[in-house]
Amino acid sequence: MATWLGWQIESNWTDPLLFATYSIIKPLAGASILVVMYAVITHGNFSAPMFQWIYVGSALYLYVGSIMTGISWGVVDDRERYRMLKYLYAVPTPFAVYLLGRGVSRFITGSFSVWITILFGVIFLKIRQSPEHFHPALFVVGLVLGLATLASMGLVLGAVVLTLKTHTEQLGDAVAGALYLFSGAAFSIAMLPAWLRPLAYALPLGYWLEVMRRSLLGPPPAQFATFAAWSDGQLLLALLGFAAGYALLAAGTLKVCVHSARERGMLDQVSNF
Amino acid sequence: MFPAVHKRTGWRAALMTIFGRAYPRVIGATRELSWIFFEIFLPLVAVSAYVFVYRGLGAPEAYVGFVVVGGAMTAFWLNVLWSMGSQLYWEKETGNLGLYIMAPCSLMSILLGMALGGMVATSARALVILLLGAVLFHVHFAVSNFAQLFAVFMLTMAALYGLGMMFSSLFLLMGREAWHFSHLAMEPVYLVSGFFFPLRSFPFWISAAASILPLSLGLDAMRQLVFPPGTIHPFLGVKLEIAFLAVLAVLFIAAARRLLDHMERLAVREGRLTDRGA
Amino acid sequence: MTDLSVDVQGLGRIYKTRGSPGSPGREFSALTDVNLQVRRGELFGLLGPNGAGKTTLIKILTTLLSPTSGSALVAGYDVAGESRKVRPRISMVSGGEASGYGLLTVRENLWMFSQFYGIPSGEANRRIEAMLEVLHMSDRLDTKSAELSTGLRQKMNIVRGFLTDPEVLFLDEPTLGLDVGASRDVRAFIREWMKEDPNRTLLLTTHYMVEADELCDRIAIINKGRVLACDTPENLKKRLQGEAIFQLEVTPVPAAAVTSLESLPGLHKVTHHEADGRSRLDLVLEEESALSSVLAHMTGLGIHLLSLTKREPTLEDVFVELVGTSMEEMEHDVSGGA
Numbered sequence: 001m002a003t004w005l006g007w008q009i010e011s012n013w014t015d016p017l018l019f020a021t022y023s024i025i026k027p028l029a030g031a032s033i034l035v036v037m038y039a040v041i042t043h044g045n046f047s048a049p050m051f052q053w054i055y056v057g058s059a060l061y062l063y064v065g066s067i068m069t070g071i072s073w074g075v076v077d078d079r080e081r082y083r084m085l086k087y088l089y090a091v092p093t094p095f096a097v098y099l100l101g102r103g104v105s106r107f108i109t110g111s112f113s114v115w116i117t118i119l120f121g122v123i124f125l126k127i128r129q130s131p132e133h134f135h136p137a138l139f140v141v142g143l144v145l146g147l148a149t150l151a152s153m154g155l156v157l158g159a160v161v162l163t164l165k166t167h168t169e170q171l172g173d174a175v176a177g178a179l180y181l182f183s184g185a186a187f188s189i190a191m192l193p194a195w196l197r198p199l200a201y202a203l204p205l206g207y208w209l210e211v212m213r214r215s216l217l218g219p220p221p222a223q224f225a226t227f228a229a230w231s232d233g234q235l236l237l238a239l240l241g242f243a244a245g246y247a248l249l250a251a252g253t254l255k256v257c258v259h260s261a262r263e264r265g266m267l268d269q270v271s272n273f
Numbered sequence: 274m275f276p277a278v279h280k281r282t283g284w285r286a287a288l289m290t291i292f293g294r295a296y297p298r299v300i301g302a303t304r305e306l307s308w309i310f311f312e313i314f315l316p317l318v319a320v321s322a323y324v325f326v327y328r329g330l331g332a333p334e335a336y337v338g339f340v341v342v343g344g345a346m347t348a349f350w351l352n353v354l355w356s357m358g359s360q361l362y363w364e365k366e367t368g369n370l371g372l373y374i375m376a377p378c379s380l381m382s383i384l385l386g387m388a389l390g391g392m393v394a395t396s397a398r399a400l401v402i403l404l405l406g407a408v409l410f411h412v413h414f415a416v417s418n419f420a421q422l423f424a425v426f427m428l429t430m431a432a433l434y435g436l437g438m439m440f441s442s443l444f445l446l447m448g449r450e451a452w453h454f455s456h457l458a459m460e461p462v463y464l465v466s467g468f469f470f471p472l473r474s475f476p477f478w479i480s481a482a483a484s485i486l487p488l489s490l491g492l493d494a495m496r497q498l499v500f501p502p503g504t505i506h507p508f509l510g511v512k513l514e515i516a517f518l519a520v521l522a523v524l525f526i527a528a529a530r531r532l533l534d535h536m537e538r539l540a541v542r543e544g545r546l547t548d549r550g551a
Numbered sequence: 552m553t554d555l556s557v558d559v560q561g562l563g564r565i566y567k568t569r570g571s572p573g574s575p576g577r578e579f580s581a582l583t584d585v586n587l588q589v590r591r592g593e594l595f596g597l598l599g600p601n602g603a604g605k606t607t608l609i610k611i612l613t614t615l616l617s618p619t620s621g622s623a624l625v626a627g628y629d630v631a632g633e634s635r636k637v638r639p640r641i642s643m644v645s646g647g648e649a650s651g652y653g654l655l656t657v658r659e660n661l662w663m664f665s666q667f668y669g670i671p672s673g674e675a676n677r678r679i680e681a682m683l684e685v686l687h688m689s690d691r692l693d694t695k696s697a698e699l700s701t702g703l704r705q706k707m708n709i710v711r712g713f714l715t716d717p718e719v720l721f722l723d724e725p726t727l728g729l730d731v732g733a734s735r736d737v738r739a740f741i742r743e744w745m746k747e748d749p750n751r752t753l754l755l756t757t758h759y760m761v762e763a764d765e766l767c768d769r770i771a772i773i774n775k776g777r778v779l780a781c782d783t784p785e786n787l788k789k790r791l792q793g794e795a796i797f798q799l800e801v802t803p804v805p806a807a808a809v810t811s812l813e814s815l816p817g818l819h820k821v822t823h824h825e826a827d828g829r830s831r832l833d834l835v836l837e838e839e840s841a842l843s844s845v846l847a848h849m850t851g852l853g854i855h856l857l858s859l860t861k862r863e864p865t866l867e868d869v870f871v872e873l874v875g876t877s878m879e880e881m882e883h884d885v886s887g888g889a
Contacts, residue, residue, distance in 0.1 A: 018453060021453050022453075022456065025457060025460075026459065029460035030463075030464075033460070033464050033469055034326065036475075037326060037332075037469060039474075040332075040336075040470050040474045041330040041331065041332040164305070165307075174316070175315065177316075177318075177319035178314075178315040178319050180322045181318050181319070186322070187325045187329030191325050191328060275743075275747055276747075277748065278674055280639070280716075281670075281671065282639075282669055285669070286669035289666040289667075290667050290669075292666065293662070294663065296655075297652045297654065297655050297659070297663065300654075301652055301654040369650055371615050372643075372650055374615060375614060375641070375642075377638040377639035377668060377669070378667045378668075383667070540615075541615060544566065544615070544616040547610075547615055
């Protein structure tokens, strides 16, 4: 029901304008910022392995924004515009299921974004995937574990939004933008100051992107050697641990935040100012 | 118990309206302390990511400065897009738009109030991001001409918030579709305005087309003025950019006024624009 | 200064719904040939069920909607052509609205609106405090409006409307959704405000008959976009003075029996309500003597009389007389059919 509702409200990829906006223009513009930054500094050396790693990593990172925004925006929209959240909360379906369902439409449009961006890179920016480097099993398991973890992170964010009176509209994008620093998508985690690195290692994003890029592009280039000593199995095991840990964290956060929102009467608030 | 009141009219009433509507923007935005986390910490972290991208690529340190200045200025674009552009639509949804139209003040004064409040609140955030970014990443500023820098900033703000006021009416007419437009205007504008690299990085005609966005020229001029000479290859000279920004400011504010009048006429004729959910 | 605060002549408003490919747009007439004059100093009521056109009329008079035909003057100015002269002289409060910003306190919200009307801050603050005092919510001055109950939020809105000292104030269902105590406070506030200055005019819409009867100098009964009658409450009720009105409590009455009652000679109108396993019949008889034949008919149908009261006509009876059905039944039909 929530997925259907989200789909009706959020998006219809058969609408050419919306499809173009969310699945082509936004992601390609975002990727183009990195491409221009890279081109300005390296004078357009797009065939370097480092660029392939940066480009594919940043394309896959689009999943983070779409899933986190999908879930947290559902809370804002249903609470403040449609004023339906209080009723949806009262239905027998678990609230977490509703929130996850509400984020599915953004996940689907996000998937288009990711793969269209990668396709663009293949066609125009010399992104090359050699068949001997492609590991389908690693790709599928990594994708499933990564998306499950991202969904839990989205639930944590959606739960936090429930308790916020302000700054809710762009929270998904803002958090995804901030987490980019710790993801290793466009630069190695080893580049971060030593005091920031533990935070990056405590987040699943770096591990996930490493698995996904290995499964598509093969071994990492020298500039991205953070996880070079880790085997594929070790990385998958770490991801599995993150998936379980974040699921527990999401359940706990949701419980605490829903309780707090109910106590403070925030299930039906409007935060416009 | 309720004696008759003496009401001000004319420009004094307009000023009162502007300050009255600016108040919730300045106070409301900071009443919840979470703004420090969401509007300073998170954007600063996002800006830091671009700094590390340049460092990872082995870029000259000047680019770190470009990113910090550009990152601070993104706060204004987000404010214009999400808090100016969509504001009249929200006012309709929360029942205030009808009260605004019915009040004796002009809608333009109310929009100016929103713009002023948004500008003041966002300037504080942008300044903090700029200072923290400069300290964290050792950015060296060397302002060559304070008067020109002030003129560039004020004209950029006037043009930018003029554009925001135009969006307000347009978004109201577009209804919910405006949300999609706002999303559409984020990354592409970050790209073409040169938030994270000099505008000159693009071919001339792309930079020229991007100059319709006030932040493109504003950022280019500000980078010329706050960094030592020779740090940046400018798109145009500062004086020319000031002149273009002045033209944009006049154009956008005049267009905002016309659109607002049109929107009000349409609202009164069709009776839709003041109804929630219509 | 004109003696008429509101002068409406032949006013009409048609709403057009937009069509889609394959289905043309439709037209809906919300107001038809409305004529109304409200005198300066008058507390005037517009009484009618939901969907009668009251809010449309208020929107036109407050310059939020243009009329399709006819004209309307408020404080002597044309609402369509001279809206900028009308607006400084009016204010409006709608029931159930949520004006202002939840993050601002009651005082801040009210102060903000006062600025839009050019009221100096000191004076605005004094008025805010005095008005909240009268409405028994001084202790909420510094409460964020998001934290107010529905009733308190509505009281804040009422203060917003009165704060700017309008020449003509429009209250659209001001007590909608309020509890008995809050409604009483609001009505007392309205009376106090009107008493203070004979030049103040107030136009109130309501579908609460008692409220209209208690507050208004004159009342217009409006239904389906047309004004059916306009007079003082007393004069409206006098229309029924030649008739006898009885309220009967009886054992349950089948719908067919109500229809058969309606055809009895001497019975002008009958309205029927079911509650707690009993039926209540309100009978308007041309003369008292018709009652015996009605009672005999009911006995023949197996309906037993439980109680009988003769009463004075109310605005509800006037409404039934004019419209043919009670407001409660109309609203039930509308909500049931919606």
